[in-house]
Amino acid sequence: MKLEVRDLRKSFGGNEVLHGISFSVESGNALGLLGRNGAGKTTTIRILMNVFKGNAGAVLLDGKPFDPAKHQIGYMPEERGLYPKKTVSEQLIYLGMLRGLSAKKAKENMKKWLAKMEVSEYENRKLETLSKGNQQKVQLAQTLITDPKIIILDEPFSGLDPVNSQILKDVISEQIQQGKLVIFSSHQMSYVEEFCQQIAILNHGDVVLSGELKEIKREFGRDRLVVSSLEETPEELAHRLRDTFADLLEVEKVQKDRLIIRKKASDAKLKILERLVEQDVDLEFFGMYEPSLNDIFVEKAGDEA
Incomplete structure (x- = not known):
């Protein structure tokens, strides 16, 4: 499976913020989408997820127009979207069913992922009572609950301590090894170096560097x-x-x-x-x-x- 972004352009109110973004990533690999605040990372991801449309360009999956509604996608946005007043279990089951799982399978997967994230003890607690790190782990459990083949992670390590970061690192590494296609956006370069074989660096709405990380390092050295x-x-x-x-x-x-x-x-x-x-x-x-x-x-x- 190969996901390609080709010459993606986007304007808001006559101001073009993406000036022809292009990159690609294949199953079993992770792409690091990098850039400073305002570079265009989140706008690119939202177009990928069909939150809004680009003005020009295309997103292709195996050469055909990509419709995220027809695929299981694990999306972890930078602005977290879970319900603080609901218990962990009821919202994970609800979100799993909303994305096509049966109630039985959603409950089974919820328990599996909470165990993997080491937060099973909080299953019946309201999300707002958990620490920020544990909330983040629940968010990743939600992202992966349907066993998606495409995973998009926007700043997944934001605010995590080293122990919780390691748990997330292990889970993400396992997903890549299982052949998932991962797009990984982060300001924390050490994580990108650890996970990503490819990178695309955005600056002011342009891709200023992209390709295999090893080859890029060799060229820069x-x-x-x-x-x-x-x-x-x-x-x-x-x-x-x-x-x-x-x-x-x-x-x-x-x-x-x-x-x-x-x-x-x-x-x-x-x-x-x-x-x-x-x-x-x-x-x-x-x-x-x-x-x-x-x-x-x-x-x-x-x-x-």
């Missing part, structure tokens, strides 16, 4: 090296390199305990190392730079920071 010294601070080492290595490199970033440098030629790595040894730099580390997703995100979407 190309021509960059990491250098640190046991004796010199990063600032001192940066000053030396700017003075005596200008023909070989540029100092790109001075960090707390290391430098990120960019080679001026593809074959300059060995020459840089030889000159560092000649100048008796007491190296702590010298090697290839592997950027974090956070580094990539800031570079591609951090223009206002």
Whole structure:
């Protein structure tokens, strides 16, 4: 199963907020949909869910127009939508039946998912009496109660402590391993790196970067090296390199305990190392730079920071 978004555009009151969004994701994979507030993530997800229509473009499933009403979709919106005055069990059963389950199957699945989320003891409690973390776990149980093949999660880890985050991480990982198609939107880059094979970064309504995360990291690390010294601070080492290595490199970033440098030629790595040894730099580390997703995100979407 392959879900494709092609050249999606959306305007509100004459102001175009999506300028041709395109990406795709297949079963057994997770796509990280990333962007700062206002980038267009939630608007894109709402069009996917047919909450409202796009002005142009298409959403396709296996090459055919995608109608979410004809598929079991687990959708966890950023603005949580459960009923605080109702008990956990009655609303999960109700929502399961609303999406096509029998009363018996809805009750069976409710108990299964509350057990998985480790909140079975709250089955007959009103949702508003639970902690925020436990409410979040109930929300994910609701998302998965029909065993959906397509799962869309908008900021699922918002406000969770490490223990509850781990429970959600285990459940989401299991869904991906079972061949589900997952779209995952989050500001927390560590979770995206953990789950997502593919990413699409949105900025001001445009996709500014998309593709396989491993390949993107490899490309961003190309021509960059990491250098640190046991004796010199990063600032001192940066000053030396700017003075005596200008023909070989540029100092790109001075960090707390290391430098990120960019080679001026593809074959300059060995020459840089030889000159560092000649100048008796007491190296702590010298090697290839592997950027974090956070580094990539800031570079591609951090223009206002």
